[in-house]
Amino acid sequence: QWKHFPADMILEPFFPVRKIVHSTGIGVSSNEDQVWFDDAHAGIAAHMYHDQLATPEDVEKLHEPVISYDRDATMELHDRLAEAFGDILPIRLTGSCGGIDVWDRLTVLRGVEAVLIDLIEEPEHMHNILQKLFAFEKSRLRQMEELGLFDLEAYALHCTAGLCSDLGRDYDGGNVLRSQIWGRGSAQMLSSVSKAMHEEFDIVYQREIMADFGLIYYGCCEPLDKKMDIVATLPNLRKVSITPWADVDVAAEAIGKKYVLANKPNPAAVSAVLDEDALRREIGRTLDAVKRNGCSCDIVLKDISAANMASLTRWEEIVMEMVQNF
DSSP: OTTTOOTTOOOOSSEEEEOOEEEOOOSOOOOEEEEEEETTTTTEEEEEEOOSOOSHHHHTTOOOOOEEEOHHHHHHHHHHHHHHHTTTSOEEEEOBOEEOOHHHHHHHHHOHHHHHHHHHHOHHHHHHHHHHHHHHHHHHHHHHHHTTOBOSOOSEETTEEOOOTTSSTTOOSSSOOGGGSEEEEOOGGGTTSOHHHHIIIIIHHHHHHHTTSSEEEEOSSSOOTTOHHHHTTSTTEEEEEEOTTSOHHHHHHHHTTTSEEEEOOOGGGGSSSOOHHHHHHHHHHHHHHHHHHTOEEEEOOOOOSSOOHHHHHHHHHHHHHHHHTO
């Protein structure tokens, strides 16, 4: 990466060893059929998920997870690596940020179709599920805080830059608190629902759980350009994901100087021979929008399942050139 497409690559001055964490689970697990598999492209697969929360009786099976830190296994790995090359590169234990994955979890527990139908036909059933899952997330995050599993210096925040001087100023040792780190939420499954439904079934729940964090990054692949008024109600919001399916002009106008616009260009550009003119138009439109509206912005090429190496290298050269001339 450093040789071919470094961009604004951050090199950590240590080798990270993530603390090994276990969970008892929430009482149900996914049941799926793999309906397509492409071993030639990084083992990408398509899945069909069978609904595990179809009835109120299924929901009663859910229970709060218990989190534990496997310190012995973590330190065994740490010490083994330190002995192997610790005199060349320091080894450091690392924790995590406060990622919340209720909707991604629902995807594999129920399948997308069942959830989208129930949002309309069985809203009470959906709320019963969401109340439990968000409560479980809050409990999980509290347990992680008590076990000292969060990291004060998040070099990356779901593919974007995470280092921020606004966080951790009051840290004086001991366990890192949620108020000293990033929290992150998203609801990709709600890409196609109305703003009112997105607020009712996600934002209302996210507001409570996000209030515990120092800063918030919201969004993933769901388009949020026309939903910024409800996203802006999240406490401590700092960064918003703007995907290829969002109108960057609309998004930049709504975001302005209040938040960071985390722009995600279309990754399909590097899957074959790069159309350089199309790329310059895409990035140019983004840069024009953020300049016109005074936005802070980062640009992240992500969700690359298959890439043409020459196209990926050239993509980085063109975008860095445009950014540096910005």
